[in-house]
Amino acid sequence: MAGILAEPLVLELLIMPRYVYQPIQSTLDADDAVQEGDREAELIPENRIPGDEIGDIMRSRNATVRKLSELAQDLGDKNAQLESARRSIAAHDRLATIGLLSASVAHEINTPLSVLRGSIEQLQELEQEPQSRERLARIRRVTDRLGRISESLLDFSRARKVAQIRPVPLRALVDEAWGLLAIDEHPD
Numbered sequence: 001m002a003g004i005l006a007e008p009l010v011l012e013l014l015i016m017p018r019y020v021y022q023p024i025q026s027t028l029d030a031d032d033a034v035q036e037g038d039r040e041a042e043l044i045p046e047n048r049i050p051g052d053e054i055g056d057i058m059r060s061r062n063a064t065v066r067k068l069s070e071l072a073q074d075l076g077d078k079n080a081q082l083e084s085a086r087r088s089i090a091a092h093d094r095l096a097t098i099g100l101l102s103a104s105v106a107h108e109i110n111t112p113l114s115v116l117r118g119s120i121e122q123l124q125e126l127e128q129e130p131q132s133r134e135r136l137a138r139i140r141r142v143t144d145r146l147g148r149i150s151e152s153l154l155d156f157s158r159a160r161k162v163a164q165i166r167p168v169p170l171r172a173l174v175d176e177a178w179g180l181l182a183i184d185e186h187p188d
Helices: 003-034 052-128 130-157 170-184
Strands: none
Touching: 003 052, 052 130, 130 170
16 A cells, blocks of 8 residues: 555656656746746756656757747848838938939029029120129129039939049138128128
8 A cells, every 4th residue: 555655656756846847847937038038048958958758848949949039130130131221212212302302493593593694794794883893793703603503403413423522722712702791792
């Protein structure tokens, strides 16, 4: 009779905890770690995996978790690449829109600018007074500057291969700015 009671007792106290309960608890703990995002504890440590069929299941689970981790990392990398490509496309789209807007503005400016140039040229031919001729010359310079700005807008709207950076004559730029400021100058 003692043997009949001893077998279930040995099974329940020694065999089941070591070969069933502990492996199941290790698997549950590792699954909880996956759910909580605890990367350090999501794999069952190799020293807690038995060498039987349950151990085979635990190793297979670890391999699946590793593979899913790798796939998640790859997916994260792909998502980052996709987001970068999306931002790049959006930036190109904004530049294309700015280019179209620039071309439209330039065309809208050029028509009245041509009329203004023609009127200034006629006035310059008719005007005899030096002060008025100087004022018309300044207005003509401003008109020419507006024409250059319009051309720059059109140039910006065109596709080009390489931007050219070149030095700008600073003195001429300052003189032009001074001339623009002096347009509304009234004689004393």
